[in-house]
Amino acid sequence: MNGVMLFNSPPRARIHLCLLKGASRREKHSQTVTSTMWLLVFIAWLLVWLGCTYWYLFGKRSPFSLNSVRPPGPREFDQKKRDKVIKQGFSLDKVPRDLDVIVIGSGIGGLAAGATLAKAGKKVLVLEQHDQAGGCCHTYIEKGFEFDVGLHYIGQLHKNSLLRIIFDQLSEGQLEFQELNPHFDTIQIGQGEDKREYTIVSGKTEMKSHLLKQFPDDAEAIETFFKIMKISAKKTHYLATLKLIPQWLSLFLLKSGIADLLSPVFRLSGTCATDLVNTLTANKDLHVIFSYLFYGVPPKDSSILINALLVHHYKRGAYYPKGGASEIAFNIIRTIQKYGGNCLVRAPVSQILVDDKGAAHGVKVRKGGEEVAIHAPVVVSNCGIFTTFQKLLPPEIQVKPDIQERLNMMKHGRGSFLVFSGFDGTEEELGLESTNFWLFKNNDMDKSMEDFFSLSKEEAPDNIPMMFITMPSSKDPEAKIRHPGKSCMTILTMVKYEWFEEWKDTAVRKRGDEYHNYKMRFANKLFDWACQLFPKIKDKLVFQDVATPLTNMHYLGAQRGAMYSAEHNLERFQAEAVARNRCHTPVKNLYLSGQDVFSCGIAGALHGGVLCASAVLDHIVYIDLLFIKKKLKWRQAKELALLARKKMQ
Structure with missing residues (x-):
C-alpha cells in the first residue's frame, strides 16, 4: 500500500521525500564518522596515556644495577682513614662544582636519598651539622668504648629481601650484617x-x-x-604508593572507597592498636x-598496622652491621663520593634559600662567624619537618597557609x-x-x-x-x-x-x-x-x-630531643594523612626525607630516603629494585637447580 501511495504521489512530494531520505542517510553517515572519530581519539588518548605511563615507570635509566654490587672489601680499622670519610670538615674548596642536589642532614634518610640520586647521575652534597656523619647510625668512641646511639638491630635483611637489596645498592655491596x-x-x-x-x-x-x-x-x-x-x-x-602517585588520584581512591576494596591495609593503618x-x-x-x-x-x-609491622620486621631474623653502626654511613658516603659528590660535617645549615618565585635554590651554611651560600636546583631536607619548616625556611615562607597545613598534620x-x-x-x-x-x-x-x-x-x-x-x-x-x-x-x-x-x-x-x-x-x-x-x-x-x-x-639535630622525629600517632597513619604527607613540599624544589615521610626507625628512615629520591627523579625507583629482586631470585633458582643436578650425577 505504501508503494502505491508513493507511486501515485505528486512529483514535488516524491522529490521532497527523496531529499529527506538522502539527508537521513547523510546524517547517519555523519554520525558514524563522528563516532569513529571519537573512537580513534579515545584510542589515541589511551595509547598516549599507556605510553606516558610506561615511560614514567620504565623509560628512565635506573640508578641501580646488579653490576654495581661487588664483593665486600677488607674492613677499614684505621680510624684516621675512616675519619677522612665520616668526619670531613666543611670548607668551600671541598664543595663539588655544578651541584644538582643539596641534602641537609646525614642520617640514613639523607644518605639513602643522596646515594640514590648520585647513582642516577646527580652531583650531590650532603651537609651535616655534627662533627661526624651518620645521624642515628653514627657511633662514638670514649675511653676505649664504642657506643651506638640509634641503631640497635635491624630486621628484613635476609637474602634477596628488598631492604637487603637497597643496602647493597647504596653501599655497592660493601655493607655486611651479622645475624643475631x-x-x-x-x-x-x-x-x-x-x-x-x-x-x-x-x-x-x-x-x-x-x-x-x-x-x-x-x-x-x-x-x-x-x-x-x-x-x-x-x-x-600500598601506603607508600599513595605518596608516589599524584595526590588527587590517591585521595580519589581513598574517598571513593576503591582503595578499601583493594586491600584492608588502608583501614588497618588508621585502626587503634588498643581497640x-x-x-x-x-x-x-x-x-x-x-x-x-x-x-x-x-x-x-598508635596504629595496629605499625605495631604489627615492627614485630614482623624481625620475623626473618635480627641483624647488626659488622664493624658497628658507623659502617653504614662510611660505605654509603663513599658511594656518593664515587659519583662526584661529597659529605661534609661541621656544616650547620642556617637557612634554605628561596627565590622570588617561591622555589628553593640552595642553602646558607654557618662557617665561623659568617654565612656561606651554596646553590643547587634541588634541596632535600632530612632534618625533620619541624626544623625544616619552622627554622630553615625564610619567615615570610613559614607563615604561608600550605606550610602551616603540613605542620598541623604532625605533632x-x-x-x-x-x-x-x-x-x-x-x-x-x-x-x-x-x-x-x-x-x-x-x-x-x-x-x-x-x-x-x-x-x-x-x-x-x-x-x-x-x-x-x-x-x-x-x-x-x-x-x-x-x-x-x-x-x-x-x-x-x-x-x-x-x-x-x-x-x-x-x-x-x-x-x-x-x-x-x-x-x-x-x-x-x-x-x-x-x-x-x-x-x-x-x-x-x-x-x-x-x-x-x-x-x-x-x-643529632633532633627537634626537642625526639630521636624518632615527629610523633608516630594514629592520626598520622590515617590513610588520607599518609597520602598528604609526602616528600614534595609547598616550596618548589624542596623535598623531605627520613622518618617524617613514612615511619620510624632505621628501615623507616631508609625508605623515606628512597621515596624522596623517587620524587626528585620523578621516577619510582622501587620498580627498579623489584626488577633486581626478581633477577636475584631467578639467579638463586638456577644455582639451586644446578646444585641439585650435580648431586644427582
Missing part, C-alpha cells in the same frame, strides 16, 4: 616475685609457634595478630607483646633518654648477650605511659615505667678486635622534653651541676634496674655517659 641469635628479644613484665618473662624468636614459622607455647590459651588472638602482620608485610607498599587487641584477648601481658617495640606512643594512640615526638655504660671485662665474664631486653613495670602500657608523662619534673626520675637494654659489643663479632677486653651497654627510655627545657639555652657539657644531678637521677634508676638482670656489671663499670633530649638536639 634467633632469640633476639626478651620481655619482662612486673617486678619482684610478680615478674613474668617472655621470649621472642625469629623464624618464618618459629616466631608464631614459640609465642603460642607461651600463651596456649590465646591461640586465636595470636593467629589473628599474625594475619595482621602478614597484611602489614605484604600490603604496606583492636581488646577484641582479641583480655590477657594484658599479650597486649604488651603486641606493642612492646615502643617508640614513644602508647598503644591507645612533636617524645624525647629520648640514653645511658651509655662501659665495663672492663668480656661478655662471657659479665654475663652479657646479644639479646635485647625490654622491661615493663606493669602490663598496662597505656596507663603507665599516661601516668608517667603527666608527672612533674621532680617525680619523673623515680617512676620510670619501662626501658630497653642493648649490648652492642655482644652483637658485633668484630668489636672484640677493635676493643678487646671491653664491653658496653646502651639503655633507652622515653621522657618529656619539658622536664629538661629550663637548660635548653646552656652549652653542651656546660649545663651546670643542677642539670647533671637531675639527669643522673634518671640514669642511676635505669642502671640499677639493669643490674638486676646483669649483677656482674655493677662492679665493672668504668665509664658512663648520659644523653638527654638536649643532648640529642645538640648532636
Whole structure:
C-alpha cells in the first residue's frame, strides 16, 4: 500500500521525500564518522596515556644495577682513614662544582636519598651539622668504648629481601650484617616475685609457634595478630604508593572507597592498636607483646598496622652491621663520593634559600662567624619537618597557609633518654648477650605511659615505667678486635622534653651541676634496674655517659630531643594523612626525607630516603629494585637447580 501511495504521489512530494531520505542517510553517515572519530581519539588518548605511563615507570635509566654490587672489601680499622670519610670538615674548596642536589642532614634518610640520586647521575652534597656523619647510625668512641646511639638491630635483611637489596645498592655491596641469635628479644613484665618473662624468636614459622607455647590459651588472638602482620608485610607498599602517585588520584581512591576494596591495609593503618587487641584477648601481658617495640606512643594512640609491622620486621631474623653502626654511613658516603659528590660535617645549615618565585635554590651554611651560600636546583631536607619548616625556611615562607597545613598534620615526638655504660671485662665474664631486653613495670602500657608523662619534673626520675637494654659489643663479632677486653651497654627510655627545657639555652657539657644531678637521677634508676638482670656489671663499670633530649638536639639535630622525629600517632597513619604527607613540599624544589615521610626507625628512615629520591627523579625507583629482586631470585633458582643436578650425577 505504501508503494502505491508513493507511486501515485505528486512529483514535488516524491522529490521532497527523496531529499529527506538522502539527508537521513547523510546524517547517519555523519554520525558514524563522528563516532569513529571519537573512537580513534579515545584510542589515541589511551595509547598516549599507556605510553606516558610506561615511560614514567620504565623509560628512565635506573640508578641501580646488579653490576654495581661487588664483593665486600677488607674492613677499614684505621680510624684516621675512616675519619677522612665520616668526619670531613666543611670548607668551600671541598664543595663539588655544578651541584644538582643539596641534602641537609646525614642520617640514613639523607644518605639513602643522596646515594640514590648520585647513582642516577646527580652531583650531590650532603651537609651535616655534627662533627661526624651518620645521624642515628653514627657511633662514638670514649675511653676505649664504642657506643651506638640509634641503631640497635635491624630486621628484613635476609637474602634477596628488598631492604637487603637497597643496602647493597647504596653501599655497592660493601655493607655486611651479622645475624643475631634467633632469640633476639626478651620481655619482662612486673617486678619482684610478680615478674613474668617472655621470649621472642625469629623464624618464618618459629616466631608464631614459640609465642603460642607461651600463651596456649590465646591461640586465636595470636593467629589473628599474625594475619595482621602478614597484611602489614605484604600490603604496606600500598601506603607508600599513595605518596608516589599524584595526590588527587590517591585521595580519589581513598574517598571513593576503591582503595578499601583493594586491600584492608588502608583501614588497618588508621585502626587503634588498643581497640583492636581488646577484641582479641583480655590477657594484658599479650597486649604488651603486641606493642612492646615502643617508640614513644602508647598503644591507645598508635596504629595496629605499625605495631604489627615492627614485630614482623624481625620475623626473618635480627641483624647488626659488622664493624658497628658507623659502617653504614662510611660505605654509603663513599658511594656518593664515587659519583662526584661529597659529605661534609661541621656544616650547620642556617637557612634554605628561596627565590622570588617561591622555589628553593640552595642553602646558607654557618662557617665561623659568617654565612656561606651554596646553590643547587634541588634541596632535600632530612632534618625533620619541624626544623625544616619552622627554622630553615625564610619567615615570610613559614607563615604561608600550605606550610602551616603540613605542620598541623604532625605533632612533636617524645624525647629520648640514653645511658651509655662501659665495663672492663668480656661478655662471657659479665654475663652479657646479644639479646635485647625490654622491661615493663606493669602490663598496662597505656596507663603507665599516661601516668608517667603527666608527672612533674621532680617525680619523673623515680617512676620510670619501662626501658630497653642493648649490648652492642655482644652483637658485633668484630668489636672484640677493635676493643678487646671491653664491653658496653646502651639503655633507652622515653621522657618529656619539658622536664629538661629550663637548660635548653646552656652549652653542651656546660649545663651546670643542677642539670647533671637531675639527669643522673634518671640514669642511676635505669642502671640499677639493669643490674638486676646483669649483677656482674655493677662492679665493672668504668665509664658512663648520659644523653638527654638536649643532648640529642645538640648532636643529632633532633627537634626537642625526639630521636624518632615527629610523633608516630594514629592520626598520622590515617590513610588520607599518609597520602598528604609526602616528600614534595609547598616550596618548589624542596623535598623531605627520613622518618617524617613514612615511619620510624632505621628501615623507616631508609625508605623515606628512597621515596624522596623517587620524587626528585620523578621516577619510582622501587620498580627498579623489584626488577633486581626478581633477577636475584631467578639467579638463586638456577644455582639451586644446578646444585641439585650435580648431586644427582
